[in-house]
Amino acid sequence: MRPTLVSFTLLTTLWSATAAASADAHEQRFPIDIAEIEARALSHFNTVDTDQSGSVDLAEFEAAEAPDMRKKRHHRQRRHAGQSGHPGGHGPRQQRRQQMHDAVEAEMFAILDADGDGAVSEAEFAAGNTREARKLARKRAMFKRLDTDQDNLLTAEEFPNPGRRLRAADADGDGLVSKQEMHDQWRERRQAYRDKQAG
Numbered sequence: 001m002r003p004t005l006v007s008f009t010l011l012t013t014l015w016s017a018t019a020a021a022s023a024d025a026h027e028q029r030f031p032i033d034i035a036e037i038e039a040r041a042l043s044h045f046n047t048v049d050t051d052q053s054g055s056v057d058l059a060e061f062e063a064a065e066a067p068d069m070r071k072k073r074h075h076r077q078r079r080h081a082g083q084s085g086h087p088g089g090h091g092p093r094q095q096r097r098q099q100m101h102d103a104v105e106a107e108m109f110a111i112l113d114a115d116g117d118g119a120v121s122e123a124e125f126a127a128g129n130t131r132e133a134r135k136l137a138r139k140r141a142m143f144k145r146l147d148t149d150q151d152n153l154l155t156a157e158e159f160p161n162p163g164r165r166l167r168a169a170d171a172d173g174d175g176l177v178s179k180q181e182m183h184d185q186w187r188e189r190r191q192a193y194r195d196k197q198a199g
């Protein structure tokens with residue numbers, strides 16, 4: 001099976017993209033109004049929660065269309081990957097990407113294994129290896145990843161919300177994230193990772 005290039009980070013970004021044309025300094029106008037981003041994230045959650053039960057189940061999650069920024073972001077992600085391009089690199093992004101990749105492949109395998117005998121026959125592969133199936137596998141893997149308490153429901157808290165990260169970035173606590181604050185957060189995260197690697 002071909003590896004998917006879509007990382008977990010990218011997926012969550014996609015999912016919160018309407019919620020947040022946001023936390024992305026390349027396109028975002030500063031300062032970012034955290035309350036506004038959170039309101040949009042909540043509104044997105046309510047849209048996906050079609051039966052208004054206060055939580056999103058897998059069926060709702062699968063039915064929801066991801067926001068339409070896919071192509072653009074996808075290309076940029078690939079470009080980024082090329083720039084920092086360590087093949088076989090082991091940064092946090094690569095690790096998350098690998099984990100998500102493995103999770104998607106596991107879901108894909110389950111979808112392809114139509115008769116559930118634990119193996120994918122050539123016929124099953126030919127019948128099931130479609131774009132739609134792959135999309136479904138990605139959604140299922142992402143759903144599991146987001147469902148931290150594993151009750152098969154996503155609450156608003158479990159749903160992707162860039163507000164959390166934005167609040168962490170808001171050093172002066174004025175509810176706005178300036179370009180400088182966003183920049184500082186990136187630098188700190190990078191440094192924290194390097195420190196961790198250095199032991």
Ligand SMILES: [Ca+2]
Pocket residue numbers: 049050051052053054055056057060
């Ligand atoms: Ca619901």
Ligand SMILES: [Ca+2]
Pocket residue numbers: 147148149150151152153154155158
């Ligand atoms: Ca849950």
Ligand SMILES: [Ca+2]
Pocket residue numbers: 169170171172173174175176177178181
């Ligand atoms: Ca601020």
